[in-house]
Amino acid sequence: MLIAVSGKGGVGKTMLSALLVKVFSDENQDLLAIDADPDSNLPDALGIKVEKTIGDVREEILESRNRSPGKTLHDVLEYHTLGTIEETDNFDLLAMGRPEGSGCYCAVNHMLREIIDKWAKGYKTVVIDTEAGLEHLSRRTTQDVDTMIVVTDTSKRGIETAKRIKNLAADLDIDFKKLYVVINRADPGMAEGIKKELEAFGLEVLGAIPEDRNVLEFDYTGRPLPELPPDSPALVEILKIKDRLTGAS
Template sequence: MNLSTQPKKCLIAVCGKGGVGKTAITAMMGRVLVESGKAGKLLLIDADPAMGLLTALGVKVRRTMGQIRENIIETARRGEEAEKVRLADTLDFMVLEALTETDDFALLAMGRTETLGCFCPVNDLLRGAIETLSRSFDTIVIDGEAGLEQINRQVIRRVGVLMVVSDATSRGIQTAELIHRMVTHDRVIECGRIGIVFNRVQGNEALLRQAAEGIGLEIFGMIPQDETIAYHDLIGKPITQRPAASPALDAVRRIVENVILTDCRGNSREGRKP
């Protein structure tokens, strides 16, 4: 098999403090992966109940994992044994119903839940769905919810690449440090490679490199502040309909080539620079 053309299975999770631009970066990575033609079958997972990735990609879904959870809760409340057996037998099919396929990629949305309480059951369901669906896709990119919730609850148990996004603030960097500690010291998940992406950078690159070095995080890349991206976010224009040339998109292209495609295609990392 020629590794330069045949991707191996690769799972990438994007996490970080809320408001640092994880969803926009995930959407841009999805676009770049499609354009590269090197990702194989691509699955994007919107694991944030706010479902911002759907808007960023301009995709509408028929069903979410949260709606499936509601179905399960209602069935359990009725207490009808035959219905519970039927539900158990058709759970995989229900998950497939929540999968939205486009010409270029497939999308799975976690969605909201109407029942009061934590998202733990939905997270468990999502984890099972990821494990099941991963067998059918070559590259999977997960847009995680803000903060440490899903990592702390081990929604994502094993990833090839963990991409920690931070803006150029001490709060963003502190969250990145906490995530790094949870992965490397507490070992809440298995991770092949972990690194940081600094977003909306406006100078101070040396200080950011120093901060990453102090944490012990590899720098996957730095994405500059891009007014074109900010404007299109404001008017709600999907990533797929935006101009091909922009400083932020160019930076994401370098990250995809140097990090994701390097790992997914099994190429050597030697000579790669963030």
């Protein structure tokens, strides 16, 4: 299952991604987490230090610092791409880093995309934390995901972004097998109304994560989210979300 987490800035994409990584990898160790946000903080949320990103590999190759005579560009890219993967006991992590610049990196980007796609297919579960907004759709970095989860808070703009992702995906002929919304920091009373509004728009709501003081505290102290106490309200709801996802697949 290839899951991407998207939505407006600051709504809780990284929090949900990190905890999905936790609950899926607690069950099977065959999980790849991809940080696709150039302003990355998924590694921090997971308590992992990334040495090198795909963006760094791209720059090095383009500056010819890593070309080896007698090897094809594809082989060199593959070697260095796989070298960026951070392995933990429970899951692997790959950070995309800076996105492509405006120069024509077409061949390199195309090969990188192919290498990562092929590599990701070797995992049972892949969780991608995307950058805020809709860019990932127009750049087509999420076109192959089968489960798109749009996170929204209870703000009008968060909800509008969820609706726009549905519309833009349709305009771009991107056909997610499943497109869900998760309401975050939801007041139980408000969540019901928002759920109705989203469903009337044809969006399925997968869950509502409550405000969780532990999440705030962990963020403040820099503790990795997978260490949250098991009775943390956000974690409890995300376990249910995982069950709904696997029940639905």
